[in-house]
Amino acid sequence: MKRFNWVRNATTAVLVWSMLLMPLAVFGQTRIKPPKNKFKISEDVKIGREASQEVQQQFPILNDYQATSYVERVGENLVRAIPREYAHSEFDYNFKIVNARDINAFALPGGPMFVNRGMIEAAKSEGEMAGVMAHEISHVALRHGTAQATKQSNPWNQILGIGAILGGAILAGEAGAQLGALGVQAWMTKYSREYETQADILGAQILARAGYDPRDLANMFRTIEQESGGSRAPEFLSSHPNPSNRYENINREAQLLEVSRNPIQNTREFQRIQSRLRAMPRAQSMEEIERNAANNPRNNPMAKGRYTSSVSYPSSRTVVYQNGNSIQMRIPNNWKVFETQSTITFAPEGAYGDKGISHGAMVGLMQTQNRDLARATEEYVNGVIQANDYLQKRGNYTRGSLDGSQAYAITLAGRSPITGRTEVATVYTTMLRNGQLFYVVTVAPENESSRYSSAFRTMLNSIDLRF
Numbered sequence: 001m002k003r004f005n006w007v008r009n010a011t012t013a014v015l016v017w018s019m020l021l022m023p024l025a026v027f028g029q030t031r032i033k034p035p036k037n038k039f040k041i042s043e044d045v046k047i048g049r050e051a052s053q054e055v056q057q058q059f060p061i062l063n064d065y066q067a068t069s070y071v072e073r074v075g076e077n078l079v080r081a082i083p084r085e086y087a088h089s090e091f092d093y094n095f096k097i098v099n100a101r102d103i104n105a106f107a108l109p110g111g112p113m114f115v116n117r118g119m120i121e122a123a124k125s126e127g128e129m130a131g132v133m134a135h136e137i138s139h140v141a142l143r144h145g146t147a148q149a150t151k152q153s154n155p156w157n158q159i160l161g162i163g164a165i166l167g168g169a170i171l172a173g174e175a176g177a178q179l180g181a182l183g184v185q186a187w188m189t190k191y192s193r194e195y196e197t198q199a200d201i202l203g204a205q206i207l208a209r210a211g212y213d214p215r216d217l218a219n220m221f222r223t224i225e226q227e228s229g230g231s232r233a234p235e236f237l238s239s240h241p242n243p244s245n246r247y248e249n250i251n252r253e254a255q256l257l258e259v260s261r262n263p264i265q266n267t268r269e270f271q272r273i274q275s276r277l278r279a280m281p282r283a284q285s286m287e288e289i290e291r292n293a294a295n296n297p298r299n300n301p302m303a304k305g306r307y308t309s310s311v312s313y314p315s316s317r318t319v320v321y322q323n324g325n326s327i328q329m330r331i332p333n334n335w336k337v338f339e340t341q342s343t344i345t346f347a348p349e350g351a352y353g354d355k356g357i358s359h360g361a362m363v364g365l366m367q368t369q370n371r372d373l374a375r376a377t378e379e380y381v382n383g384v385i386q387a388n389d390y391l392q393k394r395g396n397y398t399r400g401s402l403d404g405s406q407a408y409a410i411t412l413a414g415r416s417p418i419t420g421r422t423e424v425a426t427v428y429t430t431m432l433r434n435g436q437l438f439y440v441v442t443v444a445p446e447n448e449s450s451r452y453s454s455a456f457r458t459m460l461n462s463i464d465l466r467f
């Protein structure tokens with residue numbers, strides 16, 4: 001009996017030994033090292049969930065049960081095939097179709113994925129569609145969104161406020177047209193070529209494990225390039241730039257993988273859903289969608305305003321404006337208030353519209369890791385100038401105080417695209433204890449400056465910050 005046991009044990013030992021070798025011998029897939037990431041897994045989930053809400057408000061989601069549940073089934077099958085070392089149980093992968101004609105797809109941190117109708121219509125097979133989805137799932141699993149933010153010197157600027165851009169946008173700039181999509185666009189940034197290669201490799205592995213031919217990922221990139229007609233790079237490639245040897249890398253990985261002898265390629269269901277989508281009325285392009293979103297009063301409450309040449313001067317009577325427990329200040333009683341996520345804008349009738357304000361003021365917060373007031377101010381002012389390229393600095397920064405704290409001021413000026421006259425915008429900044437930069441920007445045409453100076457002064461002196 002003992003001997004028998006000994007033999008059995010020896011057999012077990014041999015089995016274990018060969019199993020250890022197997023990953024090398026049979027599944028010779030490339031190991032991927034996810035990039036450095038400062039964020040917690042739960043932050044990926046939270047950021048993605050919030051951004052997903054925003055996407056669903058701003059982009060037309062296709063409400064077609066059959067098409068959506070088909071994409072969900074394909075997606076869930078791919079998610080189950082994520083190798084265990086890259087699977088985060090906290091992640092919530094979910095799949096929606098954006099009713100847009102462009103060939104695009106994107107995924108947000110923590111799992112929400114959006115596939116454009118144009119992408120499904122362009123794919124030559126289910127394998128190709130699954131290829132793009134596996135690539136996107138790989139970006140999520142490897143946490144490339146938050147890894148990208150980790151690399152930035154000021155990731156919170158990307159994630160929370162983007163106050164510099166947003167602030168500038170409202171200030172009568174062309175960038176104002178994109179106001180509505182900004183928060184989301186921060187997550188639709190361009191991935192590095194290194195991340196692209198990682199997503200291609202892991203994407204190929206996921207495809208093979210899910211029963212597809214990983215070479216269909218390479219085929220899909222070809223389809224995307226062909227569809228663009230060579231003239232204009234499709235949106236997908238601008239956020240997922242082609243690393244060198246993309247096709248070779250995918251095909252080489254495919255050779256290392258155990259691919260089904262009968263891979264899923266063109267399924268009947270794919271063809272049925274594709275014809276269904278193709279038969280629907282023409283979808284808008286993302287550009288059209290973004291333009292309409294910015295003009296939608298729901299996203300930009302100022303957009304319904306009309307600019308007039310005779311804007312009434314600020315009333316000397318003031319009212320108290322209060323925003324929660326955060327700020328209180330006095331403003332002329334003939335100014336309207338527009339609140340957006342990170343900015344509060346005040347403007348009289350005739351001075352606001354889809355291009356921002358021509359007269360009035362705005363206050364807001366910018367999230368910054370730069371606790372140095374001078375540097376944070378410079379960062380904000382540069383953002384304003386970038387978003388309003390007609391403005392230039394006039395003179396230097398001056399020191400002063402705002403609600404008892406050290407403050408900086410600088411005057412910007414230039415020919416306003418709204419009024420055609422010289423506009424003077426003065427930026428005031430101070431640093432809050434929590435490390436946020438608080439800013440005030442006053443705006444008026446230069447030839448009306450004297451009519452505005454006392455209103456601006458009253459407002460600035462009344463500011464009471466309670467952060």
Ligand SMILES: [Zn+2]
Nearest residue numbers: 191196199240
């Ligand atoms: Zn990519």
